[in-house]
Amino acid sequence: MAWRIVVYAAAEKELEELPSEIRGKFDQLASLIETFGLERIPPKYARHLEDGLWEFRLNGKGGIARALYVTKHGRRIVIVRVFTKKTQKTPRNEIKIALKRARDIQ
Numbered sequence: 663m664a665w666r667i668v669v670y671a672a673a674e675k676e677l678e679e680l681p682s683e684i685r686g687k688f689d690q691l692a693s694l695i696e697t698f699g700l701e702r703i704p705p706k707y708a709r710h711l712e713d714g715l716w717e718f719r720l721n722g723k724g725g726i727a728r729a730l731y732v733t734k735h736g737r738r739i740v741i742v743r744v745f746t747k748k749t750q751k752t753p754r755n756e757i758k759i760a761l762k763r764a765r766d767i768q
Contacts, residue, residue, distance in 0.1 A: 676744035681724025
């Protein structure tokens with residue numbers, strides 16, 4: 663069974679606001695996951711944060727962005743928060759927003 667990527671409604675708008683190069687990196691990563699599976703993605707592209715929350719690392723000339731996601735039954739990845747990263751650490755407020763949205767998902 664293949665992985666499927668779903669974007670939370672509010673995160674869709676955030677994703678669209680990213681610079682085109684970084685959005686392209688996200689699309690490329692999503693395609694790789696859907697083709698080869700999440701398990702085969704190197705750690706430099708995805709890492710665990712906390713409480714079932716993970717992040718995709720998106721880098722480009724336009725800056726650095728993160729797409730925070732959770733996995734759900736049926737091999738589904740739900741992108742719950744997308745933001746441009748300005749500090750070395752993922753801001754606590756961004757994690758709180760993502761965890762709140764993740765709780766809203768059924």
